[in-house]
Amino acid sequence: MKLLPNTLAFRLTFWYTLVVIILITIAFNASYFLLSKALDHDMEQDLIEDIGEFRTLYQKAGLAGVKQEINRDLMKSGEEERIFFQLFNQQGERMYSSDLSYWAFLPDSRDWVKRVISSEQVIFQAMVMPEEEVEVKAAYGLIAPGLVLYFGESTEDTQELMELLSQVFIAMLLMAIPFASMVSWVVAGRSVKGIKEVSRIASAIEKGNLQRRVSVLSQGSEISQLVDTFNAMLDRIWLLISEMKEMTDNIAHDLRSPLARIRMISESVLSNENTPQVFKTAASDTIEECDRLLQIINSSLDVAEAEAGVLQAPKTQVNVSGLVQDACELFEIMAEQKDISLLCRLATDCYIQGEAQSLQRMLANLIDNAIKYTQAEGKVVVELSRDCQQIEISVSDTGIGIPEGDQARAFDRFFRCDQSRTLDGCGLGLSYSRAVAHSHGGDILLNSSEQGSQFTIQLPI
Numbered sequence: 001m002k003l004l005p006n007t008l009a010f011r012l013t014f015w016y017t018l019v020v021i022i023l024i025t026i027a028f029n030a031s032y033f034l035l036s037k038a039l040d041h042d043m044e045q046d047l048i049e050d051i052g053e054f055r056t057l058y059q060k061a062g063l064a065g066v067k068q069e070i071n072r073d074l075m076k077s078g079e080e081e082r083i084f085f086q087l088f089n090q091q092g093e094r095m096y097s098s099d100l101s102y103w104a105f106l107p108d109s110r111d112w113v114k115r116v117i118s119s120e121q122v123i124f125q126a127m128v129m130p131e132e133e134v135e136v137k138a139a140y141g142l143i144a145p146g147l148v149l150y151f152g153e154s155t156e157d158t159q160e161l162m163e164l165l166s167q168v169f170i171a172m173l174l175m176a177i178p179f180a181s182m183v184s185w186v187v188a189g190r191s192v193k194g195i196k197e198v199s200r201i202a203s204a205i206e207k208g209n210l211q212r213r214v215s216v217l218s219q220g221s222e223i224s225q226l227v228d229t230f231n232a233m234l235d236r237i238w239l240l241i242s243e244m245k246e247m248t249d250n251i252a253h254d255l256r257s258p259l260a261r262i263r264m265i266s267e268s269v270l271s272n273e274n275t276p277q278v279f280k281t282a283a284s285d286t287i288e289e290c291d292r293l294l295q296i297i298n299s300s301l302d303v304a305e306a307e308a309g310v311l312q313a314p315k316t317q318v319n320v321s322g323l324v325q326d327a328c329e330l331f332e333i334m335a336e337q338k339d340i341s342l343l344c345r346l347a348t349d350c351y352i353q354g355e356a357q358s359l360q361r362m363l364a365n366l367i368d369n370a371i372k373y374t375q376a377e378g379k380v381v382v383e384l385s386r387d388c389q390q391i392e393i394s395v396s397d398t399g400i401g402i403p404e405g406d407q408a409r410a411f412d413r414f415f416r417c418d419q420s421r422t423l424d425g426c427g428l429g430l431s432y433s434r435a436v437a438h439s440h441g442g443d444i445l446l447n448s449s450e451q452g453s454q455f456t457i458q459l460p461i
């Protein structure tokens, strides 16, 4: 069983709050440390100043003046358990002291006195009062040659201040935790709002309308990017589905005619008494229609294969000059039969890395179309040129041309212009050719008018 919700908003809230708590704790500890260091330093400075003052007093008023001042200080502090004074001579013998009944724990001073006399420095001592656990800060200092003052006081006030500070911190932390969690929850909620919106619309789209798009405004660039990518993906899916639908519609339409004709032939053969010759003719017509069906199916598969990029491998060095030359020679007879003049202007030594067979079919499609859609006495020109970056093969004709409104769709699968429907063809040649050009990193451009058409294949070297 899950005890905690596994949502992004909850995780963000948890981590934000944790980071806030850690930062507050680090800040407090650093301040606590620096403050206690500063107070300690101040206290030491006070002790040094006091020793200086006693030294001056001794010079002015002698030992009696010092004793008087000690008693005055004791009276001022009012509590003998908080402050003590002792005076030692050169031999480490105590010459004078305040009431030491609370200070029995003080260590033996003989060695310390000797060290102060020999070093002439102030020496500090830090101790803890037994039972009360209060810290004591004390100092030994020379106030006259051979006369050492040893005095100290408890740091209870400072300790109380630091304890108060700790309590304030804990209270602040306890207040900060719910506040930080609340703020984090709001911030995390706002951060994931866009993602939630995208997922809500995505599930709505998944249930039905693929044409819906996500519109999340000003949710930060990451969410906008996600929305853009998501919408672009939907656009692409929608396009693919539309293309697929159009293609299946077209296939159904193009398959229907040959199938209807086969059915008609079979029906007429069945309904009459026929001679063997009629059967033979019916069989050969059926074979012709079946070939046509096979051609449509094979061409569709070729286009699909070319578009899927299967043709990208394997590639070899292809002599494009030779390839275009062969194609021109192949179509010469067909052009002659239609009384069309076929001209070839070829640059020599044009090579690319490619797949020769598909390039040959691409070229054959374009020359075949040019001859097919050009009337007698027309002209078809095939031209091959190159520069340092690419090879260009243009196939131009003086044929019927492609109406401006149809030019954008001429390369779509199964598309045929109205005026060419009477001629043989299934509308797959151009889409195959463009897929081959794309798989070679190139493209085919179309330029057409009523005076004729020009297809230009561009292939990078």
Ligand code: ADP
Binding pocket: 365, 369, 370, 373, 397, 399, 400, 401, 402, 410, 415, 416, 417, 418, 420, 424, 425, 426, 427, 428, 429, 430, 431, 453
């Ligand atoms: P098809 O088998 O119909 O020729 P294509 O894909 O090769 O199929 O061409 C698609 C359509 O583009 C053709 O049906 C025709 O309407 C038009 N078309 C292609 N090439 C030419 C051209 N050279 N002149 C005029 N129309 C053309």
